[in-house]
Amino acid sequence: MKAISYSRYGGPEVLAFGEVRDPKVGPDAVLVKVRAAAVNPVDWKAREGYLEGTLEAVFPVVPGWDVSGVVVRPGVAVSEFDVGDEVIGYVREDFLSRGTFAEYVAAPLRTLARKPRNLSFEEAAGLPLAGLTAYQVLIKRLRVRRGETILVHAAAGGVGSLAVQLGVHLGARVIGTASESNHDFVRRLGGEPVTYGDGLGDRVRALAPQGVDAVFDTVGGDALKASANLLAPEGRLVSIADGDVVNYGGRYYFVRPDPEDLQRLSDLAEEGVVSVHVSETFPLERAADAHRLNQEGRTRGKIVVTVDWEQENA
Numbered sequence: 001m002k003a004i005s006y007s008r009y010g011g012p013e014v015l016a017f018g019e020v021r022d023p024k025v026g027p028d029a030v031l032v033k034v035r036a037a038a039v040n041p042v043d044w045k046a047r048e049g050y051l052e053g054t055l056e057a058v059f060p061v062v063p064g065w066d067v068s069g070v071v072v073r074p075g076v077a078v079s080e081f082d083v084g085d086e087v088i089g090y091v092r093e094d095f096l097s098r099g100t101f102a103e104y105v106a107a108p109l110r111t112l113a114r115k116p117r118n119l120s121f122e123e124a125a126g127l128p129l130a131g132l133t134a135y136q137v138l139i140k141r142l143r144v145r146r147g148e149t150i151l152v153h154a155a156a157g158g159v160g161s162l163a164v165q166l167g168v169h170l171g172a173r174v175i176g177t178a179s180e181s182n183h184d185f186v187r188r189l190g191g192e193p194v195t196y197g198d199g200l201g202d203r204v205r206a207l208a209p210q211g212v213d214a215v216f217d218t219v220g221g222d223a224l225k226a227s228a229n230l231l232a233p234e235g236r237l238v239s240i241a242d243g244d245v246v247n248y249g250g251r252y253y254f255v256r257p258d259p260e261d262l263q264r265l266s267d268l269a270e271e272g273v274v275s276v277h278v279s280e281t282f283p284l285e286r287a288a289d290a291h292r293l294n295q296e297g298r299t300r301g302k303i304v305v306t307v308d309w310e311q312e313n314a
């Protein structure tokens with residue numbers, strides 16, 4: 001099959017488009033014909049070798065953990081999905097090897113849910129990793145409750161844009177950091193935008209003089225530091241970007257594949273509670289450009305790569 005792969009760590013230029021061996025389908029996995037795969041910062045961090053200390057790379061590595069597509073072959077012990085079912089997945093293993101930037105991916109059941117019917121494949125591909133992160137942090141870790149005020153960093157980004165919508169759905173008032181050009185976007189998601197950088201603390205205090213009940217840090221560094229001072233008494237703090245969060249009394253979190261959470265998220269998308277904003281799509285062959293663009297750190301919503309099956313079949 002055709003796929004994007006890299007055989008050594010490095011910049012976007014190590015990504016090559018070409019033939020790789022077909023995936024094998026385990027007993028409790030399904031073979032998914034990939035329609036779209038979203039880009040996440042972890043993809044280029046892994047490609048650069050930043051995760052070397054935690055995740056083993058089995059080269060050549062096919063990048064990508066997010067997918068939307070169609071089941072073409074269920075594993076021998078699978079009764080949950082049939083051929084033709086449309087699915088989404090956060091296809092993360094405990095090592096880097098066979099990702100979603102490919103024509104096909106073998107996805108274990110624990111990574112899958114049904115695709116929301118009202119979302120395009122491109123939109124649906126942007127939901128799993130970013131959406132699960134927002135869902136698990138807000139609901140399971142921060143336990144956001146109705147009437148609370150929360151602060152979400154990088155509110156216009158992949159995780160942040162979904163966290164704002166989920167926070168609003170949970171009945172919270174959501175303050176979200178973003179640059180000026182994204183303020184209208186954050187407002188449309190239901191959040192109250194504040195500009196990040198110097199003076200962030202004062203701007204948040206102007207909106208929430210008593211401080212905020214919970215902070216979802218997706219940026220780390222100065223944003224984390226400023227956040228710790230903005231917490232109301234008993235306020236909760238979780239970071240997905242900076243392990244130093246423990247020094248501020250908070251917890252670090254890393255998103256987990258969870259089929260029940262993912263199905264719930266898919267249902268919320270189908271109910272119109274959360275939507276995915278796709279800012280840019282690239283054909284699979286141009287995955288390196290998709291990585292480059294995300295690596296600039298200014299993505300609004302999600303960047304997605306697509307497999308053009310019509311062209312393949314022509």
Ligand SMILES: NC(=O)c1ccc[n+]([C@@H]2O[C@H](COP(=O)([O-])OP(=O)(O)OC[C@H]3O[C@@H](n4cnc5c(N)ncnc54)[C@H](OP(=O)(O)O)[C@@H]3O)[C@@H](O)[C@H]2O)c1
Pocket residue numbers: 040041042129130133153154155156157158159160177178179180181182196197218219223239240241253254255294297298299300301
């Ligand atoms: N631990 C985990 O489980 C986990 C899971 C998912 C993601 N992450 C990490 O969380 C981070 C965010 O992920 P993502 O997918 O949301 O990234 P993303 O979509 O690439 O984020 C891009 C957004 O970040 C905003 N931004 C950049 N610098 C900012 C700053 N200093 N303050 C506030 N906003 C800023 C940009 O907004 P403007 O254009 O308005 O500046 C842009 O909208 C990444 O580091 C990623 O690796 C961790």
